[in-house]
Amino acid sequence: MSDSSTLPPARLRPEAELAGDALSTPVLARAARLARWAGPDTRVDAGGGLVEEQVPAAAEELGLTGDDAAAHVSEAWRTAVDTGLVEITDEEAGTVTQGEDLALLTGGSPQDVLGVWLTALEAVLADASVPDLDDLVDAMAEGGEVDLSSLDWDPEAEAEFLDGVLGNLYLLAVGEDGPGDTPVPLPALAASVIVPSDMGEPTNDVLEQVSDAMMRLDDRFRLLEPIGLVAYQPVDEALMADADEEPAAPVDETDVARYGMVRLTPLGLYGLRTRLLEAGFDAPAVGDLSDKGADALLDGTASFPPAAAHAETELWLAGRSPLTAARELLAAARGSDPGAPLRRLRCQQALSLVGTEAEPALREVLDDAELGGLARVWLTEHGARDVPAPPPEMVFWLTIDTVAAQLAAEGNSEELRALVEGLARQHSGFFDTVWRVDHPATPDVLEAMGRLHPDKKIAKEARKAAFKARSQHGG
Numbered sequence: 001m002s003d004s005s006t007l008p009p010a011r012l013r014p015e016a017e018l019a020g021d022a023l024s025t026p027v028l029a030r031a032a033r034l035a036r037w038a039g040p041d042t043r044v045d046a047g048g049g050l051v052e053e054q055v056p057a058a059a060e061e062l063g064l065t066g067d068d069a070a071a072h073v074s075e076a077w078r079t080a081v082d083t084g085l086v087e088i089t090d091e092e093a094g095t096v097t098q099g100e101d102l103a104l105l106t107g108g109s110p111q112d113v114l115g116v117w118l119t120a121l122e123a124v125l126a127d128a129s130v131p132d133l134d135d136l137v138d139a140m141a142e143g144g145e146v147d148l149s150s151l152d153w154d155p156e157a158e159a160e161f162l163d164g165v166l167g168n169l170y171l172l173a174v175g176e177d178g179p180g181d182t183p184v185p186l187p188a189l190a191a192s193v194i195v196p197s198d199m200g201e202p203t204n205d206v207l208e209q210v211s212d213a214m215m216r217l218d219d220r221f222r223l224l225e226p227i228g229l230v231a232y233q234p235v236d237e238a239l240m241a242d243a244d245e246e247p248a249a250p251v252d253e254t255d256v257a258r259y260g261m262v263r264l265t266p267l268g269l270y271g272l273r274t275r276l277l278e279a280g281f282d283a284p285a286v287g288d289l290s291d292k293g294a295d296a297l298l299d300g301t302a303s304f305p306p307a308a309a310h311a312e313t314e315l316w317l318a319g320r321s322p323l324t325a326a327r328e329l330l331a332a333a334r335g336s337d338p339g340a341p342l343r344r345l346r347c348q349q350a351l352s353l354v355g356t357e358a359e360p361a362l363r364e365v366l367d368d369a370e371l372g373g374l375a376r377v378w379l380t381e382h383g384a385r386d387v388p389a390p391p392p393e394m395v396f397w398l399t400i401d402t403v404a405a406q407l408a409a410e411g412n413s414e415e416l417r418a419l420v421e422g423l424a425r426q427h428s429g430f431f432d433t434v435w436r437v438d439h440p441a442t443p444d445v446l447e448a449m450g451r452l453h454p455d456k457k458i459a460k461e462a463r464k465a466a467f468k469a470r471s472q473h474g475g
Contacts, residue, residue, distance in 0.1 A: 008174040009284040009308045010273050013266045019110035021267040022117035025228035027124065028083075028105075030062050030076035035085035035102045037061045043094045050077050051094065075127075075226075082123040083116050114270070117228075121271050124227045128220045129158040161213075162220055164193045169230075170272045173264045176305035186221075186235065186260030190214045214260065221262050229268040233261040290315040294325075294332035297350070298343040302408075313350045326351060326358035330365055330375075336440050338408075340370075345405035348374050356382050373398030396437045399423060404441035407448055420452045424462075431465040436472065443470040 012018070022028060037058065043051045050058055050073065059069040062076065080086045084101035088094075104112040172184060190213035195206055214235065221232040236258035264272065276283040289300045289312055297316050301309040317325050333347035334340070351358065351374075362378050365371040366388060373394050379387045390398075403423075406416045424430055435446060446466035453459040 006282040006284065006303055007171065007276070008176065008305055009286045009288070009312065010170075010174045010269055011286045011308070011311065012270055012273070015110040015114065018267050018270050019113040019117075021228060021265070022113055023105060025117070025267070026226040027075065027079050028117055028120050028227070030072065031079035031083065031085055031120065032102065032105050033062060034058055034073075034076050035080045035098055038080075038086050038096050038098060040095070040097075042096050044088060044096055045094065046091075048078075048081050048088055049074060079120050079123060083119045085116070117267075118271060118274060121227055121229060124223060124229075125159075125162065128162060128223045129155055161193065161216070165189060165217060165220075166272055167276075168192045169262070169264055170269070170276065173269055176307055181263065183231070183233065183261035183263040185256050186214050186217055186262060187256075189262065190217055217262075218260055221260070228265055229271055230262050231265055233257060235260040286311045287315050288312075290319060292316075294328035298329070298332050298346045299339065301346050302339065302342050309346065309349065310353075313346075313353060317350070317353055322354045322357040323361055326354055326361035327364075330361060330371055333374075334368075334370055338440075341401045341404035341441060342408040344370070344374060344401060345409065348377070351378050352381075356384075359384055369394070369397065370401075373401070392433075393437070396434050397439055400434065400437050400439040400442050400445050403445045403448065404439075407445070412448070412452060416448075417452045417454075420449045421454070424449070424453060424455075424458050431461045435465040435469040437469075 013021075023032075043054060045051050055070050055073050058073045058077065059065070062069075062073065064072050077086075080099075081088065084099040085105075086096050086102075087099040089097050101116055104116055168189065169184065187210065190210045194210045194213050199206070218235045221230055222234060224230050225232045239258060273283045273285065284300070286308055289297045292300070294316075297313065301312050304312060320328070329347045329350050333344045335343065351362075359379065359382065362375040362384075365375045368375070373390055376387055376390050377398075403416070403419065406413070406419065410416060427433075431446070435442065439445075443466050446462050446469055450459045450462035450466060453462060
């Protein structure tokens with residue numbers, strides 16, 4: 001995800017629901033409890049961490065026992081400091097006080113809570129790019145000093161690697177054909193950032209890199225699950241028992257799950273979208289256009305996948321009466337610019353969601369050269385009476401407009417190929433007439449028909465008609 005092109009729209013849960021999710025994440029919940037526990041007698045060391053003597057009391061406050069208790073206390077305390085839930089008031093004395101942001105978690109708006117959670121997320125993501133502590137200990141044991149080059153660790157490259165993986169996870173979550181709530185296998189996610197898209201069969205070297213990336217991601221996702229970014233099923237420990245032996249390829253779905261499964265949570269989707277927006281990406285969310293004009297709706301949903309366009313349009317319509325909405329949509333659908341045919345297609349799709357109360361708006365445009373065709377289609381489909389038959393030139397104009405819109409929406413799709421075949425079959429002498437249609441897209445549409453039609457004779461007729469149309473349209 002290296003460019004700033006528009007991403008598919010995310011379908012976010014309501015902010016109040018997401019704020020509730022944020023408050024219940026283990027990392028933020030523990031940080032808040034420690035912040036409330038902290039008082040005048042709490043002491044921190046030079047690095048801002050709790051002094052060792054206070055860790056057992058903090059662990060007890062959090063209900064933590066076992067070998068990991070101290071590590072969880074350390075993480076919770078660091079999160080409390082990073083998010084402003086506690087403040088170090090005197091670095092020399094090592095004293096702390098409750099931070100102003102602690103009150104936001106109970107008395108603030110959902111946005112306030114999510115703001116605190118996003119700060120905690122950034123801190124956890126920064127930690128996820130730091131090398132494994134065991135490697136640091138080994139490096140120190142060998143030389144007494146930490147030589148970062150011996151760890152083969154590049155902090156920027158690590159952060160970039162993680163951002164790339166999370167970016168792909170986001171694209172899968174918002175894509176029309178994405179997994180939805182279905183977890184993604186870790187090997188597939190690792191391969192998505194390692195294997196070049198034009199590579200057929202991956203080489204052994206590339207497969208080794210994928211395997212290494214899986215292990216790194218296993219570590220990262222174990223860290224990112226407690227902050228609520230992902231739901232993660234870790235790699236089965238038994239697969240890593242023999243370091244010298246490559247794990248066998250998975251054979252079925254149960255076996256695939258042993259290699260790790262991950263999905264973004266609704267909170268994670270919100271968090272990643274916020275980060276993408278801050279990084280300069282155009283990352284829309286369904287509902288962004290509900291308070292904008294019809295022109296913004298039709299242009300904005302032009303690049304949306306069908307289900308997202310439908311959801312966005314429903315939200316837009318919910319705030320308007322059917323008649324007002326229909327008039328706004330029809331006015332916004334006019335135009336002879338290159339984007340106009342797709343705008344009219346989106347208008348037609350939006351009007352299909354509007355009830356019969358909109359009928360007067362459609363009757364008002366029956367004589368409009370650009371809108372009269374789609375108005376007749378709508379009125380007929382809604383069972384209206386006395387719908388005048390369209391003049392032949394309007395039928396041909398609407399045909400060109402429809403194919404131009406489909407070309408813009410989908411390119412050379414199978415559906416478009418079927419449409420082209422049907423048109424040529426329905427109208428005898430179609431190409432003798434259609435090249436004269438006064439529509440800016442006529443030459444391009446006829447060229448596309450010549451490219452798409454499987455019958456060579458008909459394809460040649462289409463190309464000839466395109467040549468005539470181009471001559472008529474002045475080039």
